[in-house]
Amino acid sequence: MITKIKIHGYRIYKKFELAPNKKLNLIVGANEAGKSTLIEALTLALTGRINGRGVAEELNPYWFNTDVVADFVKRRSIGVAAPFPKILIEIYLEDRPELQELLGAANSDLPVKACPGVSLEIEPNPEYLEDLQAWAKAPSHLLPVEYYRHEWRSFADKQLYARPKQLSTALIDSRTVRSSSGVDYHLRQILGYSLEPAERAAIAVAYRQVKAEMSERLKDVNDRLSEQRATPHGHPISLAMDQSARSSWEGVVTPHVNDVPFSMSGQGQQAAIKIALAMSRHSTSANFVMVEEPENHLSHTSLAQLISRMEEMIGEEQQVFATTHSSFVLNRLGLGALLLVGNDSYSKISDLDGETVKYFQKLPGYDTLRMALASKIVLVEGPSDEIVFERFFCDIFGKRPMELGIDVISMRGLSIARCLELCAALDKHVAVLRDNDGHAHDDLRAPVAQWLADGRRELFIGGLGEGATLEPQLIAHNGEVVLRKVLGITPAADLGTWMTREKTEGALRIASSEIKLIAPAYMSAAAKFIHG
Known part of the structure; x- marks a missing residue:
C-alpha cells in the first residue's frame, strides 16, 4: 500500500505531500483544488503512462507549476542564476517481501530512509544544456520541453521501462x-x-x-x-x-x-x-x-x-x-x-x-460536502433559522453571508454534536446557533464543549429570559406591533401561535420585508463572530 505521496512542481502542486489512508481515500475539494491532478500524478508515477500514452509522448509545458516557472523566468530575466524548473513525483510503499526489488533509499526523504517506492522525475536533458542556457537568456513561460527528459526509477535506483507487476493500477x-x-x-x-x-x-x-x-x-x-x-x-x-x-x-x-x-x-x-x-x-x-x-x-x-x-x-x-x-x-x-x-x-x-x-x-442525503468545502460555516437548527439569520446578517453588513464566503447550513434536526465534531476534525471556522429550549446555557454547552475553540468554533444560544425558541425571541426584541406589521398578522390572531405554526412562512416574510427588525442578541453576536 502507498504510505506517502510527494508531488513537486507538477501542475497545481508546487510542493505537496500526502499520507493517504491505508484502504479508502475519498478526495474532495473545491474546483481547481487539485483532485484530478492528484489522481493523474499517482497514475503517472505508478504506470509511467497517462491517457494510455507514455510520458515522453504527453509531456508539455503546462505540466510544470506556473508559480515555479514564473519565478524562474523573473529571476533569469534580471540576470539572477536560477535552476531550471523540474517535476518530481514519488510514491512511498509499505515494506513488504513482494516489493523488495523496489526497496532502496533513492528518494528525497531526509534523513535518508530506505523503503520500497517509485519516482518519476522530469528534468533538463544534459545533452541539450547549451540549448537550454541559450533559451534562458530570454525565457518565456512556455518551457522548451523538447530539451527535457524523464527518469522513471525505483527507490533501488533502477530504471523502469514497464510498470512493475506489483503496482497494478486501474483508472x-x-x-x-x-x-x-x-x-x-x-x-x-x-x-x-x-x-x-x-x-x-x-x-x-x-x-x-x-x-x-x-x-x-x-x-x-x-x-x-x-x-x-x-x-x-x-x-x-x-x-x-x-x-x-x-x-x-x-x-x-x-x-x-x-x-x-x-x-x-x-x-x-x-x-x-x-x-x-x-x-x-x-x-x-x-x-x-x-x-x-x-x-x-x-x-x-x-x-x-x-x-x-x-x-x-x-x-x-x-x-x-x-x-x-x-x-x-x-x-x-x-x-x-x-x-x-x-x-x-x-x-x-x-x-x-x-x-x-x-x-x-445513515443520512447519505445530508450535504456534508458543503461543510467540508466551506471556509466559514454557520450551523442553524432549521430552515426558518437559516432564512432569518441571513436577513439579519445582510442588515448588519450589507451583504449576504455567501457573498463573503460564509455558508449558512440548516442541520434539519441533526445532532449538533455530530456536526461540530466533523467541523472540528476539519478545523473549520464555525458559529453554531441554537434555541435554549428552556435549559441553562451551561447544560447545553457541556455536551459539545470538547469541539469548541475560542475564536474558532463558538456556540450561540438564545437568551433564557427572552423565550425558549426563535419566535418569542423575535417578539421580545421587536414587539408585537412591529412584527404584526412585518408578517401581516391581524390583531385578532395570536402572534406567538401563528409564528410557531407558520415558521417557514414567517421567516420568508421577514426576509422580504422592507422593515428592518432588531436581531436577537445571540444571532447578532454570531453574525459578528463569523464575519470577523
Missing part, C-alpha cells in the same frame, strides 16, 4: 468514460486483471485458429490473384489474416452488456462495469484503483447500487482513491476516509469517531 474516469474505439486502453487494462493467464492464452490460441480458418477460406481468391502478377517484380499478391501482435484478440473481442457492445452502453453503466471489474475479489485485481467522480451519469438509485457494490468489493489488498463532488458518496463510503485537498495542503479526518461516521452513513 476509471466516469467523466469521459465513453470509448469510440469499442474497448479503450483502460478497459483493456482492467480486463487483463480479470482474466487468469491460462484463460488469456486459451483465448489467444482460439483466436489464432479462427484467423487460420479464415485464411483457408481465402484460398480460391488467392489462386485467382496469383495470376495477376501486380508487383514490380512479378510476385503474386495474396490475402491472409494478420497474425502479428498488433492484431491480437484484445482489439477485436469486445465485451457486450445484454448483447449490446460495451461502447454503446450508457456512460453510467460503462463506469459501473469498469469499477466492478477493477475491484472484483475473484480476479487478479488491481492493487491501486483510481475512480474519478463515480456519481457521474448515474441516477440516484443506480449510484446507490454502485456504492453498495464498491463497499462490498473493496479488498484487503487494494487501495482506492476516489474523487467526488457528491455528499451521498462521501457519507455512504465513510467520512473517515475523507481527504480535503486544496493546492499544496490537505486535511484528513481518519480519526473521526466511528459512531459519527456511522451516523452520517
Whole structure:
C-alpha cells in the first residue's frame, strides 16, 4: 500500500505531500483544488503512462507549476542564476517481501530512509544544456520541453521501462468514460486483471485458429490473384489474416452488456462495469484503483447500487482513491476516509469517531460536502433559522453571508454534536446557533464543549429570559406591533401561535420585508463572530 505521496512542481502542486489512508481515500475539494491532478500524478508515477500514452509522448509545458516557472523566468530575466524548473513525483510503499526489488533509499526523504517506492522525475536533458542556457537568456513561460527528459526509477535506483507487476493500477474516469474505439486502453487494462493467464492464452490460441480458418477460406481468391502478377517484380499478391501482435484478440473481442457492445452502453453503466471489474475479489485485481467522480451519469438509485457494490468489493489488498463532488458518496463510503485537498495542503479526518461516521452513513442525503468545502460555516437548527439569520446578517453588513464566503447550513434536526465534531476534525471556522429550549446555557454547552475553540468554533444560544425558541425571541426584541406589521398578522390572531405554526412562512416574510427588525442578541453576536 502507498504510505506517502510527494508531488513537486507538477501542475497545481508546487510542493505537496500526502499520507493517504491505508484502504479508502475519498478526495474532495473545491474546483481547481487539485483532485484530478492528484489522481493523474499517482497514475503517472505508478504506470509511467497517462491517457494510455507514455510520458515522453504527453509531456508539455503546462505540466510544470506556473508559480515555479514564473519565478524562474523573473529571476533569469534580471540576470539572477536560477535552476531550471523540474517535476518530481514519488510514491512511498509499505515494506513488504513482494516489493523488495523496489526497496532502496533513492528518494528525497531526509534523513535518508530506505523503503520500497517509485519516482518519476522530469528534468533538463544534459545533452541539450547549451540549448537550454541559450533559451534562458530570454525565457518565456512556455518551457522548451523538447530539451527535457524523464527518469522513471525505483527507490533501488533502477530504471523502469514497464510498470512493475506489483503496482497494478486501474483508472476509471466516469467523466469521459465513453470509448469510440469499442474497448479503450483502460478497459483493456482492467480486463487483463480479470482474466487468469491460462484463460488469456486459451483465448489467444482460439483466436489464432479462427484467423487460420479464415485464411483457408481465402484460398480460391488467392489462386485467382496469383495470376495477376501486380508487383514490380512479378510476385503474386495474396490475402491472409494478420497474425502479428498488433492484431491480437484484445482489439477485436469486445465485451457486450445484454448483447449490446460495451461502447454503446450508457456512460453510467460503462463506469459501473469498469469499477466492478477493477475491484472484483475473484480476479487478479488491481492493487491501486483510481475512480474519478463515480456519481457521474448515474441516477440516484443506480449510484446507490454502485456504492453498495464498491463497499462490498473493496479488498484487503487494494487501495482506492476516489474523487467526488457528491455528499451521498462521501457519507455512504465513510467520512473517515475523507481527504480535503486544496493546492499544496490537505486535511484528513481518519480519526473521526466511528459512531459519527456511522451516523452520517445513515443520512447519505445530508450535504456534508458543503461543510467540508466551506471556509466559514454557520450551523442553524432549521430552515426558518437559516432564512432569518441571513436577513439579519445582510442588515448588519450589507451583504449576504455567501457573498463573503460564509455558508449558512440548516442541520434539519441533526445532532449538533455530530456536526461540530466533523467541523472540528476539519478545523473549520464555525458559529453554531441554537434555541435554549428552556435549559441553562451551561447544560447545553457541556455536551459539545470538547469541539469548541475560542475564536474558532463558538456556540450561540438564545437568551433564557427572552423565550425558549426563535419566535418569542423575535417578539421580545421587536414587539408585537412591529412584527404584526412585518408578517401581516391581524390583531385578532395570536402572534406567538401563528409564528410557531407558520415558521417557514414567517421567516420568508421577514426576509422580504422592507422593515428592518432588531436581531436577537445571540444571532447578532454570531453574525459578528463569523464575519470577523
